[in-house]
Amino acid sequence: MLIKLLRACLGPYKKPIMLLVALQLLQTCATLYLPSLNADIIDNGVVEGDTGHILQYGGIMVAVSIAQVVCNTGAVFYGARTAAALGRDVRASIFDRVQSFSAREVGRFGAPSLITRTTNDVQQVQMLVLMTFTMMVSAPIMCVGGIIMALGQDVPLSAVLLAVVPVLGIAVSLIVRRMRPLFRTMQERLDTVNRVLREQITGNRVIRAFVRDGYEEKRFRGANTELTDVALSTGRLMALMFPTVMTVVNVSSIAVVWFGAHRIDSGGMEIGALTAFLSYLMQIVMSVMMATFMFMMVPRAEVCAERIQEVLETDSSVVPPVEPVRELRAHGHLEVRAADFRYPGAEEPVLRSVDLVARPGETTAIIGSTGSGKSTLLGLVPRLFDVTDGQVLVDGTDVRTLEPSLLARTVSLVPQKPYLFSGTVATNLRYGNPDATDEELWQALEVAQAKEFVEELEHGLHAPIAQGGTNVSGGQRQRLAIARTLVQRPEIYLFDDSFSALDYATDAALRRALSQETAEATVVIVAQRVSTIRDADRILVLDEGRVVGSGTHHELMDGNQTYREIVLSQLTEAEAA
Numbered sequence: 001m002l003i004k005l006l007r008a009c010l011g012p013y014k015k016p017i018m019l020l021v022a023l024q025l026l027q028t029c030a031t032l033y034l035p036s037l038n039a040d041i042i043d044n045g046v047v048e049g050d051t052g053h054i055l056q057y058g059g060i061m062v063a064v065s066i067a068q069v070v071c072n073t074g075a076v077f078y079g080a081r082t083a084a085a086l087g088r089d090v091r092a093s094i095f096d097r098v099q100s101f102s103a104r105e106v107g108r109f110g111a112p113s114l115i116t117r118t119t120n121d122v123q124q125v126q127m128l129v130l131m132t133f134t135m136m137v138s139a140p141i142m143c144v145g146g147i148i149m150a151l152g153q154d155v156p157l158s159a160v161l162l163a164v165v166p167v168l169g170i171a172v173s174l175i176v177r178r179m180r181p182l183f184r185t186m187q188e189r190l191d192t193v194n195r196v197l198r199e200q201i202t203g204n205r206v207i208r209a210f211v212r213d214g215y216e217e218k219r220f221r222g223a224n225t226e227l228t229d230v231a232l233s234t235g236r237l238m239a240l241m242f243p244t245v246m247t248v249v250n251v252s253s254i255a256v257v258w259f260g261a262h263r264i265d266s267g268g269m270e271i272g273a274l275t276a277f278l279s280y281l282m283q284i285v286m287s288v289m290m291a292t293f294m295f296m297m298v299p300r301a302e303v304c305a306e307r308i309q310e311v312l313e314t315d316s317s318v319v320p321p322v323e324p325v326r327e328l329r330a331h332g333h334l335e336v337r338a339a340d341f342r343y344p345g346a347e348e349p350v351l352r353s354v355d356l357v358a359r360p361g362e363t364t365a366i367i368g369s370t371g372s373g374k375s376t377l378l379g380l381v382p383r384l385f386d387v388t389d390g391q392v393l394v395d396g397t398d399v400r401t402l403e404p405s406l407l408a409r410t411v412s413l414v415p416q417k418p419y420l421f422s423g424t425v426a427t428n429l430r431y432g433n434p435d436a437t438d439e440e441l442w443q444a445l446e447v448a449q450a451k452e453f454v455e456e457l458e459h460g461l462h463a464p465i466a467q468g469g470t471n472v473s474g475g476q477r478q479r480l481a482i483a484r485t486l487v488q489r490p491e492i493y494l495f496d497d498s499f500s501a502l503d504y505a506t507d508a509a510l511r512r513a514l515s516q517e518t519a520e521a522t523v524v525i526v527a528q529r530v531s532t533i534r535d536a537d538r539i540l541v542l543d544e545g546r547v548v549g550s551g552t553h554h555e556l557m558d559g560n561q562t563y564r565e566i567v568l569s570q571l572t573e574a575e576a577a
């Protein structure tokens with residue numbers, strides 16, 4: 001998964017990658033060359049007392065060192081730039097994919113997990129790429145080059161390396177194997193902490209109202225402790241890694257000095273060669289250390305890449321049409337034909353063979369008990385979900401074949417729980433129509449019975465709105481959401497219980513103003529309150545996902561038992577007449 005993700009995302013950066021690999025190669029060669037130069041200075045300059053030789057080779061050492069620093073800086077620069085670009089691209093890809101998701105996919109992953117995947121998971125992969133470019137490219141060259149150069153200094157002494165390299169390799173891989181499952185658990189527990197935290201922040205008022213602070217604190221502490229526990233377990237393994245490596249390094253240094261001293265004593269080796277050999281040993285161990293560091297990062301990045309790929313490879317269940325219809329001939333004609341809908345994983349369908357026809361200039365109302373499928377039915381029109389059977393037609397065209405932007409322009413849904421974005425009243429109202437003038441905004445506010453309260457706000461149309469619209473009341477939020485839809489001027493208006501938070505007088509005034517404003521449009525209203533819908537041209541009665549009645553208020557009062565029961569639970573016989 002990691003390789004697949006990297007291959008896909010690093011494709012556009014071949015040139016800088018090639019450049020940085022070349023720079024890393026040069027700087028590693030320079031690093032490998034320096035101990036040999038040093039050995040030459042000791043053996044042929046210091047031991048022989050040749051100052052000219054010392055100055056000449058000293059000069060070369062300075063030049064090689066400068067070249068090494070320049071190449072290293074360049075490699076780190078390009079490495080950091082490419083890694084940052086990769087992070088940006090992956091985040092953008094996840095964002096695009098999530099934008100295409102329907103409610104079903106968002107529900108499957110959950111918002112907190114999608115946020116962790118877009119931020120923390122991408123950062124882990126980005127970090128690995130940065131480390132690879134800045135350290136890992138040079139590690140194998142340094143290891144192999146170090147061994148070759150060490151052999152060049154003294155072949156018998158190089159036997160020490162035969163023991164050092166495998167011992168290090170085995171020790172490191174044993175530790176890394178135990179780390180891998182811990183990293184997966186760590187990312188999952190991070191998800192849990194995010195989920196709990198998010199729920200507690202958004203549900204803050206409920207927590208206070210039910211005095212559940214203690215319970216929630218315990219829940220967060222539990223999630224936090226679980227994350228800490230797994231982080232400590234990986235920390236302990238990491239802590240084990242470095243002493244292991246250092247023990248191998250120190251023991252092998254002693255062995256080199258011991259055997260090297262004997263070889264010098266017997267005249268088989270010079271003192272400069274021994275210092276060079278020690279330097280190469282350090283470089284080899286350093287490269288193994290770098291690889292170790294990488295091995296520690298790879299399992300976590302692998303887990304993160306898997307989680308990222310899972311999002312990127314998930315297709316939306318609401319598929320955009322291949323050859324979309326870009327123009328509609330009629331205007332505002334909505335028809336739901338024998339529609340069935342079943343939520344994924346649910347045993348029973350929520351809607352069964354539902355038929356509905358709504359025409360321009362008419363108001364169609366849907367009433368039914370809680371959970372009878374009213375919101376689900378409205379959600380089928382703007383394709384929040386697609387029917388599992390049957391059809392939804394706008395102006396005679398199946399919504400699944402309509403170009404998504406055309407559908408969005410034609411149909412506008414005011415959801416049961418309206419959402420406002422952080423910004424101002426004006427930016428929210430212009431959400432579906434950025435070119436709307438201030439006069440149009442005020443007009444929409446007037447119809448939505450929100451003009452008065454916006455006028456009273458200190459900055460009027462430019463008054464700030466908090467994320468989610470939490471700084472206005474539920475009723476004000478509903479009215480702003482209705483105004484936002486009016487500004488968009490769609491042909492089909494869908495109001496999902498959008499008047500529920502309004503008092504009776506405001507509800508009546510709003511519907512009066514709305515009927516004039518939307519006289520030409522198709523209006524579908526879902527409501528629990530009979531007074532909201534009794535004047536509708538047609539009322540559809542839903543019961544457990546089936547249409548059990550259709551007609552005007554009076555027709556249904558005369559002939560539909562379910563409707564009568566709903567009405568008489570709210571009004572007296574005289575009021576209902």
Ligand SMILES: Nc1ncnc2c1ncn2[C@@H]1O[C@H](COP(=O)(O)OP(=O)(O)OP(=O)(O)O)[C@@H](O)[C@H]1O
Binds near residue numbers: 368
């Ligand atoms: N995302 C979902 N996954 C599974 N089942 C769901 C989901 N959303 C709703 N349901 C179920 O579908 C049924 C219909 O829900 P829906 O929200 O359409 O009802 P409703 O008539 O609008 O209710 P209310 O009047 O309370 O808003 C309910 O039984 C509900 O439990």
